[in-house]
Amino acid sequence: MADWTDELPQAAREYLEGKRLDEVECIIADLPGIARGKALPASKFAKQKHFHLPDSIFYQTITGDWGEAAGETGFIEQDMILVPDMSTASAAPWTGDWTLQVIHDAYDREMQPIPFSPRNVLKRVVAAYEARGLTPVVAPEMEFFLVARNTDPGQTIQPMMGRSGRPAAARQAYSMTAVDEFGPVIDDIYDFAEAQGFEIDGITQEGGAGQLEINLAHGDPVQLADEVFYFKRLIREAAMRHNCFATFMAKPIAEEPGSAMHIHHSVIDRATGRNLFTGEDGGETDAFYHFIGGMQRHLPSAIAVLAPYVNSYRRYVKDHAAPINLDWGRDNRTTGIRVPLASPEARRVENRLAGMDCNPYLGIAASLACGLLGLEEQQMPEPECTTDSYQSESDVPQVLGDALDLFEEAPKLHEVLGPEFARVYAIVKRAEYEEFLQVISPWEREHLLLNV
Template sequence: MNRNTEIAPTGANLAEALAFLEKYPDVQAIDVFLTDCHGIGRGKTIRRHELEGLFTSGRALPMSLFGQDVAGIDVDASGLVLTEGGGDKRCWPIPGTLGYLPHAHRGQMLITMYHDNNTPVEGEPRPALVRQINRAKAAGFTPMGAFELEFYLIDPQRLPDGRYQPAPYVLTKRRSGQRNTMSVDELDEMSPLFDAIYEGASHLGLTLETLISEYAPGQYELTIRYRDLLHAADDVIIAKRLIRTCARRFGIEACFMPKPFGNEAGSGMHLHLSLADENGNNLFADQKDGSLSPLMLNAIGGLRQTVGETMLVLAPFMNSWRRFASSVYSPASHDWGVENRNVAIRVPGHPGKTRHFEHRVAGVDANPYLVATVTLAAALDGIETRADPGAPCIDEMNALKNPTDLPRSWLEAIDRFDQSTFARHALGDCLHTAFGAIKRAEYERMALEVTQAEWDLYGFTV
């Protein structure tokens, strides 16, 4: 057998595995996982001698992984539980994602699921993005993008009242309750952790860039290098797992829940997106007279028409909706504007060839493949129909927003999503049905939970 032959339907080449084994002779285990509809990695830890077999024969996993809620409980209404007798499907490696986690002394690789006829499983999020990217390429566009990740670092030891608090600094063990927004000294006090994260990124083919302390105690933001949209979404999955596993080695937890503290800032996952031509030229670049690209404006018009129907993708959990309770840096609208952080779709104020838009609605808990899928699909629809984005919003921060038709609650978002022809078209019938059913089951589960806050406020008063 030619050991460089591409056997996997993903195009993965055995040479990638052999090069990894040669580079890391002491690695004895590799985490291989696909990404469910919640953005959670589901898979196995294989041993060193099994890696070549992953590339030549794939690995079996149940399709029902895509029909589970966030806790891993099967949702029968998803249509993906015990489908076709509940048998396993074959998973194959995603090229270029095999890397090393130095802090864990293990390898890691993303995989994706296929039917026996080598077609992608429709209930998996990543292939939905691939379909929209192929649609864009057929129209002469190459989607480019990058995500920003906001997150909290949390002390896993609860306070006496059962609540969590931000983690102490790993360098000094000091604890601060101040916001310290963009404080470089705060970054220094967390530097051992972030040094480990950057080191891990260098072994994973992940280009993490700017780090800042954000607008709340214990909140940080990392940016990732701009690249083709599919791999930009892969980068989020890899980065979140890297941050989470590194943090645990320092005795703290990384929290990607968008609103862990009600009175503090929420954590978003802003998507920066543009379209390039076949030569790599940015088609969203400013016109010669300095005006904004008509193509980009049409794309923004398409997004504005669909934000309300896709809020379930952008805010998929009950906690997601707490992020919209305050308008401060939270785009609870479908407005757009130039250099305005109070809108849903922001055009950064850097003119010229690098012009793009930033979709600011998604929380850091959202699945990046799904966010990218509905954003790209809406942009392409807007370009095809020459959608008018309307006038840009120039309101000041905290000004009264224009009326919108956005859902006001998680349940309303589920209903809107289920009824959306656009969402079904963008995601495909199977994934659209499964995602809606899973989220409705999660809503019904959470609706039965009586919180401590309810006991405190109502329990022996009303």
């Protein structure tokens, strides 16, 4: 076994130093971003080069139902070939034994990438940049809530009980005292992240009750998506150790702000090594404006990927810490597209529309795809918004059904993400939406039962 463990990433080797590896979790993200796969004894993992799962895992809705997306062959659940990417080998430090997780890539029988596997979708978009001599760079920000355990879906979600014995309080953004309330959970998050070799750029209290934000250092889009995928599991496990839940729902508590996955983008010109958004004089380039212009034109069609559930659209509320339109502005947090304060070398564009409930591979892929289309089309954006963008009209879809309509009618976006992915995604999400429409909500029973 030493043959392959010697080649593990440094953090994984340090985690196992002096220990006996018991198990390897072979995992892959499905469309919602749930980890699917198999757990193998370490001795068996050492002897195999791949394993199989049926392609139907990508046809499942979040409820476990199925979209009719199997194509011409019908629903025969063909096996995919899942090949480990050993650069992703990472500790699972919350387990009772010594366990590693390894993310796998999905291929068909001809060893062609499965086009609707989310990690492959993101790789396709990155390859489209590379074919043009460009390297995309991203930095995601993860917002989430720590909430009281909720075992009855009929009950509203409540803030968790803090260290003080009082429920987490809202409107305490950036408060260190508020962060201290969750100290034991945060300590485990840091410990787990260190064991997995992840660099946390910072952690802050956000505006919601029990809402935190973790920032990750900028880097390669696939690697950062892997980290967000891992982090969601890591944070959930840390929370459950302390009798609370971590939730990445876009809007878990009605009166509180929602949770976003803000995505910062820059692009490196490989020929020069320079930030494509910054000229030799330090000023903003045409490419910088074209990237923003592409986001303004194409993000409406990508919202169904960035906001993938009916709950996602409850986040887009005026004056509630989430954008309602596609305005852009410098250092303006009311706009959907923000240019943060930064040196010329670090000039970047932030997409504030993505919810934390999106699949990180697909959210980053869709956001980068919109910017790439802008670089190709070379059209300038609308004039900069220098005031409160909430005073402007909303121009993003308000419900998932409308967002899916726009997504299904976006051939340019499909070409970048992959037409087969777009077909499968639309079918699965449409099935999920139609399933939701059959549910009668408490609001309907309360206000319609005896009044209409």
